[in-house]
Amino acid sequence: MxxxxxxxxxxxxxxxxxxxxxxxxxxxPHYIRLIAQEKYTExxxxxxxxxxxxxxxxxxxxxxxxxxxxxxxxxxxxxxxCRLKRVAAxxxxxxxxLLPKIPKKKNGKRIALIGAGPASLTVxxxxxxxxxxIDLYDEQPAGGGMMRSQIPSFRLPIEVLxxxxxxxxxxxxxxxxxxxxxxxxxxxxxxxxAVFVGTGAPRGKDLDLPGRKEADANIQIGIEFLASVAxxxxxxxxxxxxxxxxxxxxxxxxxxARRLGGKDVRIVVRSPFEDMKASPWEKDDAMAExxxxxxxxxxxxxxxxxxxxxxxxxxxxxxxxxxxxxRSLVPTGEDLVFFECDDVLMAxxxxxxxxxxxxxxxxxxxxxxMPSVDKVTFQSTNPKVFFGGDAAFGxxxxxxxxxxxxxxxxxxxxxxxxxxxxxxxxxxxxxxxxKMGIHEWSYDSEVAExxxxxVPHAAKEEALQDRMxxxxxxxxxxxGYKEAERCLNxxxxxVFTEARCIECDACMDICPTECITFTPNGDxxxxxxxxxxxxxxxxxxxxxxxxxxxxxxxxKDEDVCLHCGLCAERCPTSAWDMQKFYYSVTKxx
Amino acid sequence: xSYIRSKFEHPQAQQxxxxxxxxxxxxxxxxxxxxxxxxSISAAIVQACFELAIEPHRVxxxxxxxxxxxxxxxxxxxxxxxxxxxxxxxxxxxxxNLANRDLMYIGVSGDGDTASIGMGQFAHVVRRSLNMVxxxxxxxxxxxxxxxxxxxxxxxxKSKAGKENMYQPIDLVSQALQLGASFVARSFSGxxxxxxxxxxxxxxxxxxxxxxxxxxxxxxxxHPGSTKNYEFVRDHLNATGTVDFIPxxxxxxxxxxxxxxxxxxxxxxxxxxxxxxxxxYNATDRGQSLQKVREADTRGEILTGLLFVxxxxxxxxxxxxxxxxxxxxxxxxxxxxxxxxxxxINESLR
Numbered sequence: 045m046x047x048x049x050x051x052x053x054x055x056x057x058x059x060x061x062x063x064x065x066x067x068x069x070x071x072x073p074h075y076i077r078l079i080a081q082e083k084y085t086e087x088x089x090x091x092x093x094x095x096x097x098x099x100x101x102x103x104x105x106x107x108x109x110x111x112x113x114x115x116x117x118x119x120x121x122x123x124x125x126c127r128l129k130r131v132a133a134x135x136x137x138x139x140x141x142l143l144p145k146i147p148k149k150k151n152g153k154r155i156a157l158i159g160a161g162p163a164s165l166t167v168x169x170x171x172x173x174x175x176x177x178i179d180l181y182d183e184q185p186a187g188g189g190m191m192r193s194q195i196p197s198f199r200l201p202i203e204v205l206x207x208x209x210x211x212x213x214x215x216x217x218x219x220x221x222x223x224x225x226x227x228x229x230x231x232x233x234x235x236x237x238a239v240f241v242g243t244g245a246p247r248g249k250d251l252d253l254p255g256r257k258e259a260d261a262n263i264q265i266g267i268e269f270l271a272s273v274a275x276x277x278x279x280x281x282x283x284x285x286x287x288x289x290x291x292x293x294x295x296x297x298x299x300x301a302r303r304l305g306g307k308d309v310r311i312v313v314r315s316p317f318e319d320m321k322a323s324p325w326e327k328d329d330a331m332a333e334x335x336x337x338x339x340x341x342x343x344x345x346x347x348x349x350x351x352x353x354x355x356x357x358x359x360x361x362x363x364x365x366x367x368x369x370x371r372s373l374v375p376t377g378e379d380l381v382f383f384e385c386d387d388v389l390m391a392x393x394x395x396x397x398x399x400x401x402x403x404x405x406x407x408x409x410x411x412x413x414m415p416s417v418d419k420v421t422f423q424s425t426n427p428k429v430f431f432g433g434d435a436a437f438g439x440x441x442x443x444x445x446x447x448x449x450x451x452x453x454x455x456x457x458x459x460x461x462x463x464x465x466x467x468x469x470x471x472x473x474x475x476x477x478x479k480m481g482i483h484e485w486s487y488d489s490e491v492a493e494x495x496x497x498x499v500p501h502a503a504k505e506e507a508l509q510d511r512m513x514x515x516x517x518x519x520x521x522x523x524g525y526k527e528a529e530r531c532l533n534x535x536x537x538x539v540f541t542e543a544r545c546i547e548c549d550a551c552m553d554i555c556p557t558e559c560i561t562f563t564p565n566g567d568x569x570x571x572x573x574x575x576x577x578x579x580x581x582x583x584x585x586x587x588x589x590x591x592x593x594x595x596x597x598x599x600k601d602e603d604v605c606l607h608c609g610l611c612a613e614r615c616p617t618s619a620w621d622m623q624k625f626y627y628s629v630t631k632x633x
Numbered sequence: 634x635s636y637i638r639s640k641f642e643h644p645q646a647q648q649x650x651x652x653x654x655x656x657x658x659x660x661x662x663x664x665x666x667x668x669x670x671x672x673s674i675s676a677a678i679v680q681a682c683f684e685l686a687i688e689p690h691r692v693x694x695x696x697x698x699x700x701x702x703x704x705x706x707x708x709x710x711x712x713x714x715x716x717x718x719x720x721x722x723x724x725x726x727x728x729x730n731l732a733n734r735d736l737m738y739i740g741v742s743g744d745g746d747t748a749s750i751g752m753g754q755f756a757h758v759v760r761r762s763l764n765m766v767x768x769x770x771x772x773x774x775x776x777x778x779x780x781x782x783x784x785x786x787x788x789x790x791k792s793k794a795g796k797e798n799m800y801q802p803i804d805l806v807s808q809a810l811q812l813g814a815s816f817v818a819r820s821f822s823g824x825x826x827x828x829x830x831x832x833x834x835x836x837x838x839x840x841x842x843x844x845x846x847x848x849x850x851x852x853x854x855x856h857p858g859s860t861k862n863y864e865f866v867r868d869h870l871n872a873t874g875t876v877d878f879i880p881x882x883x884x885x886x887x888x889x890x891x892x893x894x895x896x897x898x899x900x901x902x903x904x905x906x907x908x909x910x911x912x913x914y915n916a917t918d919r920g921q922s923l924q925k926v927r928e929a930d931t932r933g934e935i936l937t938g939l940l941f942v943x944x945x946x947x948x949x950x951x952x953x954x955x956x957x958x959x960x961x962x963x964x965x966x967x968x969x970x971x972x973x974x975x976x977x978i979n980e981s982l983r
Contacts (some may be wrong), residue, residue, distance in 0.1 A: 117640050117644060118644065176965040230838045311680065342876065483636060484666070490637055490639075491639035491641060493639070493640060493641070524634060546668070546851075546855075546863045546864070547823055547863065547867075548669075548670065548673065548822075548823060548849070548851065549673045549676065549822075549823060549825065550667060550668045550669070550672055550673070553672055553673060553675070553676035554638065554662075554663075554672075554674075556639045556640075556641055556642060556656075557637050557641065558642070558643050558646070558655070559641060559643070577643045577645065577646060578645075580645065593864075593867070594867065602645060604641075604643055606639050606641060608638075608639055609637060613667065614667045614668065614672075615667060615668065616666065616667045616668025616851040616855075617668070617671075
């Protein structure tokens, strides 16, 4: 194998698993260390710079970082990264003075943002400090998009959302709430320099089964139900509720129904429990509120008596998987199952819809009626119009929308300056030695052995009384510190300098997880299995040195490195050093 | 700051036939200097015991005084250990071995502990043919007292202060050969490929097994001008061949060209297979081994690898015809049969 090029920032970036997996590439270990040092405001700002909504995401993020966390490979559970983010948000002090200054003198460019969700707000957050004038349009009475309409307040208190939305709109964004944009042409006619579409995936799917029309009065689309509760248009539901679907919206629907009078609320879903789309922790929370799950039940019919919904019929199925893991649901042949109910909530997916975009504006739409959007620049075929968030490529999540927003802001800025959109700014990176003495590092190198701490919850009886009571209480400072200590500091990199190595084997002998091997070179396929511990996790890179004096090379399997620094402590010549790698995605301007 | 080695190990860490991982054979974290050759030897012992699936409670580690003699703390943390007086490890090993012949004895000593203060003890333990592995971690200097030349330092080798050594070195390998050791090898701490199979063979050998391991002192003897620094040793190594150790239970799969391999079957049925570098090397000829060591020395080379093995050697228990049953498992009544028995013995000698 060729020596690893560590001057390419992407090598060390992928070693920081959490940050690499995060769509916005938030420097996770960096802010976790700040939390451990009780520097909550700084930790909050590191987050805010990167993901814009630390308080919101610290409660509701889909957490792609956590399944990626190295800790999950070393022991059982990853670091509770998401909930640590909330510790920073909950304990921060005044940070207004740390926000970017908004120039009084504007740069003369005007931008329209359609939809006030996370993608649009991120564009505003990045462009306002550059002197842009921004008009933000949304049909709802307040900003936040799906974070307000779809995430129930018992998971995300309104004050938390308001604060983080207002931080952005207070930069001087001209908000046009309660304004439904019915025509993109009208917006384009207002001579904006660029238009950003961040309207999400606003249409909940329906199930057209026999009886659908007759039972209409008692069937609601999940996200519409959640929105009507959020905006206080609805405050009650029948005692017996069936929630159809197995995603996070279904979990939010059943838990909301439990708070609005639902006593017998059931989740009914086609797929087996393990295949459900909902995040495991959201399934846990729903089950903790006495919601039973009926898996492998395919909806067949709405049963209507005397013009009123009586219940639904389901066909029982079994999941079969072929050699490629492709699933098919095969009916068991049993009789249809009948569940009585007063109301049905339909949470079987969302889709995009753009009835308000005229089709003669040079914006290409594909056969699924989705706009053609560039995956890097987020520009549509009409150079002035950009898309981001769920509106760009279909339903994802908040953190993905934020990542889109940052990139779209870069594109809009380049576009307004007349520069090429494909020449993207390189990330900001830094690599600094942490050595302070023979056994001293400027990071806490000791590996804590604690298992993951559970987040305290409010008492169920109390929480079910009022949909405004937040269920998760978050870590307090003490628990937050303990959980923060579980972080392995994967951003403190083991950096190897061949010229200094005397091949004494000390690093190889001391490594607790035996990830360093000195061996003759070979091809990757041949090399991986013959390391001291075979490097079987192909998703994790090998760090390869140049040829050493004896003709061997140093191979380090990055998979389960604890970043404990012992290799560097035991190195007599400082051929190994622990160096903190900082990587941040460059923003517009 | 960390003097602590995390207990987390590789989640798919390999296990031996006892279900132990390599880390189960570790001891406390080393307090020797970073990069010390001795730590590599400890790691090689760990590796050898792991591969041989040795039950840790069946091993006794013995040592004297010095950097090398500290190391038994750093391997086989679940085994028995005795850190004795300077140069007196052989006496303690002899006593322990006589009391319990069933344990496996690993003695660790240094060039000072063996070639100076313990020279007399060393000579006699070899002569007695105690069933043990005797490892000398040889760095050519007194590291614990700031690097004075030891008795194994070569003539002309420079100390860290720049002074050349004036005295002839004691070559422990030649000494062991002359004194009648039945297994003699030399290796280098920086070459585990060679050291681990040699250790496995030495542990499996019945009789006195001696391994001289050149082990650079990174702090006091790793400078240019020293003949025991990493670079000099690597440049002057000349191995008798590559050693493969094949435990009794395993089938010999690799076969090399005839004449190039010398297979030596040990007492327990396992095989040491020496892939010879020079065709005329015969590892079972004591006189020739001694000659080859001297020749290499004259050429300024360090001859390493398996130098000599005698599989028919008798250990001290066979020589003095002791009981098969370890003495420590006998009761006082058996060990002290009383004045009548003494009387009978005395009578037989009159």
